[in-house]
Amino acid sequence: MKVGQFTINYLDGGYTHMDGGAIFGVVPKPLWSRKINANEKNQIPQPTHPILIQTKDKNIIIDTGIGNGKLTEKQLRNYGVSNESHLEDSLQDYNLTAADIDIVLMTHMHFDHATGLTNEEGEAVFPNATHYIQSDEWDEFLNPNIRSKATYWSINQGNYKDKVVEYKDEISPYPGITMKHTGGHSNGHSIITIESENDKAVHMADIFPTHAHQNSLWVTAYDDYPMDSISEKEKYIHQFIKENYWFLYYHDPKYFAVKFDSSDEKIIEDFITRNI
Template structure:
């Protein structure tokens, strides 16, 4: 898609199939199945699509997908990983390479977002990129607790830390591209706003992982701080809708980008579907 001077691309980072009850928390199944497909194992397809922002002089990547050769057979089975990352080949179609990425933004460090950061040997996949991570998120990644150790994986650590910048509340990584701490899904979870020539987009990360999660009360069972997710969505989602933002999705199986109606905030008025 075109956003002002920027081109924004969706890159295929691999796919998971996750229990629908976990992705919709306390929302009853008869409600969420009206909005999202479910298979006979009660799983929903949850692809990972890193977002590439192409400016006139930089390539900026938001999150990194499932990576390659990082998961054991058991992990692939448990997380329903049908295929792994195609980022390198998707970049090649755009005449870019992994080495051309200048900036990597991490919304958070859960395995389905961070496995593509490193090779299985721990080498940085995007070796020339500066990596931006919220400070609390980084420290929990380094020392996860009894709950978070199931998703903050040591094998996703590596020498990308040599090109790492930590931030607290907000940072502008490039003119018009800001990363803002929200918490909620994880303590250090962040969202990304993009502005160019008066056009705007937001990536809400995993506090709004799919179009079906537009309702502030619909949060995942994976959210460590669900009331914080609700608080942020309750405030931010109406603001972004009223100011005509595109919403960009990392996980939605159907949509790459959506604009919502300013009156009925769950009605889609424009969209770009998955490729």
């Protein structure tokens, strides 16, 4: 898809199937199952789609998928992994390699977003890229607490550390692209806005992980600070709809991007992902 002069596509960072109750938190299944179907294990499809942004002079990626060869057999089973990352193959579709990525933008460092940062030896998958990570998120990733250590994995640390740029509230890694700290899903969680030639898109990451989470109260059980997620959704979603933004998704099993009508907030345009 095009956003002004930027070309935006999704990559195959791996495909998981996560517990529906965890993905929708306290929302009753009879409600959320109208939006996304669950399998016999009560799991719903949860792709990990790193987002590739190509500008006239930079190749930028948002989040990195679940990697290859880094999950145990138990993790592969519990997370319902149907395939690990095919990131290199996806990049080849655009005549790129991982070495061609100039900038990596991390919305947060949970395993399903950050495991693709390194290979099994801890070497940076994107060796030439500057990595932008919110400072609170980076600190907790390096020093997880009793809860967060389940998703901030030390195996995802690596030799990209000397190329990390930290920020507190907001940063623009490239003209027209801005990372904004929201918290909510994690302490350092951030969203990303993309603007070019009056076209606009936003990636709200895991405070709005699928189109089915449009309701401000529908947040995941994985959110460390759910009231902050709700507050940020209330603050931003209606605003972005009124301003005609595309919403980009990393986890949605059907949509890569949607636009909502400003009056009834129903989907009026979309880019649908292919089945992986």
